[in-house]
Amino acid sequence: MNSRDYQQIDPQALPTPAHSPLPHPADRRQEPRTPRRKWEVFPGKNRFFCDGRIMMARGCGVFPLTVGLILVTSTLFFIFDCPFLVKHLTRCIPAIGGVLFVFVLITLFQTSFTDPGILPRATPDEAADVERQIDDTGNTSYRPPPRTKEVLINQQVIKLKYCFTCKMFRPPRTSHCSLCDNCVERFDHHCPWVGNCVGKRNYRFFYTFIVSLSFLTAFIFGCVTTHLALRAQGGKGLVFALQESPVELAICFFSVWSILGLSGFHTYLVASNLTTNEDIKGSWSGKSGDGVTNPYSQKNIFINCCSVLCAPMPPSLIDRRGFLPPNESAQTSDADIEPPRLNHKNEMNVVGASLHLVLIVTLTNLK
């Protein structure tokens, strides 16, 4: 294993914790006959469909608008431009457009419906374990817990911040999305256009989506302008030709530049093994001190691209389709619906909550 990586434990391989998020109040009145699934009591702001197989952010943002724009533009293209272009140019145009259109939609849905890499919150048991460990040290003096930890990755000191919502130290490159209320691994950004966070598990789909969308938009834009040029040459004039397909031309004209720019920006990020979050914050730009470089970069564009886009897909850690233990389904109260909060004493003693991280930073490659 490379020193830039860390190991994760598949949650399905672990024994079910004694305490986990709690069931819906409606089920308090009667004992549930069938075990409930974990997605039903998931503490983050997410929506689940198809019995937990599909997940999105609760606020789906402008996701329907994204789908609508792609559908409207492509439909107008296939109805109004393709017949003319097939007649005057080649039959390949609708075929290429169709393949791109299907590819764009598939990658969009994969980005939107995939767990972006959410880290499960620490359970009360895990927090209690930490407290016990701290008490065992015999240190009774009042001492506020450190809010950061430091680890060394490729000779760079990386600070891990403590997340008070998830009650753990965030692994490297993890950030808490305020809109989804989850810590997301290799957090890139929250994208309202796809209605989901973009992180470790769906970044490859997001990148493929914006690149294929660039090709589709540029292709349609090229075809529409060719259509107009041919019509204008045919003697009807450019103004008449423009009136034929104004909507898709306008959509393509305004979207093609922004989407091409976005694709270019993310290509730069992929080649540098950076995230949008790190780029915006300037984490490795050297502003914060001399000699700061991106410790995750392999110093090779090709290897960076492979490690970002082609690395094996890590398992989803939230085990959203797993079953809750039957005794937990019965132990529900109104107060339990709120995300559990640590009392003051616990808050002062959560230093070791990083047990929950399921994170082992390997430092073997240090030179």
Ligand SMILES: [Zn+2]
């Ligand atoms: Zn968090």
Ligand SMILES: [Zn+2]
């Ligand atoms: Zn989010």
